[in-house]
Amino acid sequence: MTGSGLKHRVARLRQAYAPHEHRPLGGYLAAMGTYATVTASLVGLVRATGRPVPQRPAPADVVLLCVATHKLSRLLSKDAVTSPLRAPFTRYDRPIGSGEVMEQVRDQGSPTRHAVGELLSCPFCLAVWVATGLTGGLVLAPRLTRMVATALTAVAASDFLQMGYAVAQRAAEGGHHGQ
Template sequence: MALRQRIARLAQAYAPHEHRPLDGYLVAMGAFGTMAGALAAAARISGRPVPERPGLGDVALVSIATHKLSRLVAKEAVTSPLRAPFTRYTAPAGSAELHEEVRDEGSPVRHSIGELVTCPFCLAVWVSTALTGGLVLAPRLTRLAATALTATAASDFLQMAYCIAKKHAERD
């Protein structure tokens, strides 16, 4: 039996009442493994040292930058052209974010990419892996980009706090 048929049977047994694109997820997992492997190979080939224990400052910087970049890619209006081949706009979500639905037509790979690019939680592992690899391969540039993303995330929270404070002051 062909692999594709086996995966289709597995998907049907796994979720008989809902379409789950397991073959698309396998492709996404393979792509992630390839990215992680390429980063590891690039670090080895470049001879750059891999820290035994990342510094707490780098962990905090990458964590906040991961949060911001994941939301930027998955939710913000400005990045909707990147998601458009895989999603459909449904409504605004406030604070410059959008609600989008994953397109059901097309291949399972297209569907799984749609799920990935609309989920900041799903994207976070990809983003954090890329940023962590960047700390090894291009630490100065990665820290600079992560600093800009972290400052933007802090600004977002300050903007929201300002709006809440303003609404509270207008009620009094």
């Protein structure tokens, strides 16, 4: 099938799928193709280096990667400091607290640009990519990946402690004013 034939087919599919809403199906296909390529490249790299793949990951590694995936996904998709990475694909909306911002996907541009904007501004969407990268890193460079994941896990724990402290402080101040 030619490129123009595929574009026409995707346009017809998009019209049938979501006639009253902009859904960049072509961009989603490009993102999925990129993800598949990255994943296949990781597999190829593991095979080429002869790194052993564990039969089962250690439970401690699973927990470490879970928390690190959560933190890195939020850091990349919501943190104010990483907004320059998202700026070509999103538009600033408002702060949402704890150093995070809400952004909207830019409507103008290609379907791929729109899909990338959705991916980069959604921690749930980005988590699949981050988890894949960290899991590949655990096989290819386990010591370095564990060190990075440990730092991300420490930051996530610190975030929860900071939020808990702020809640406790507000409760203490509220209780003090009521006496």
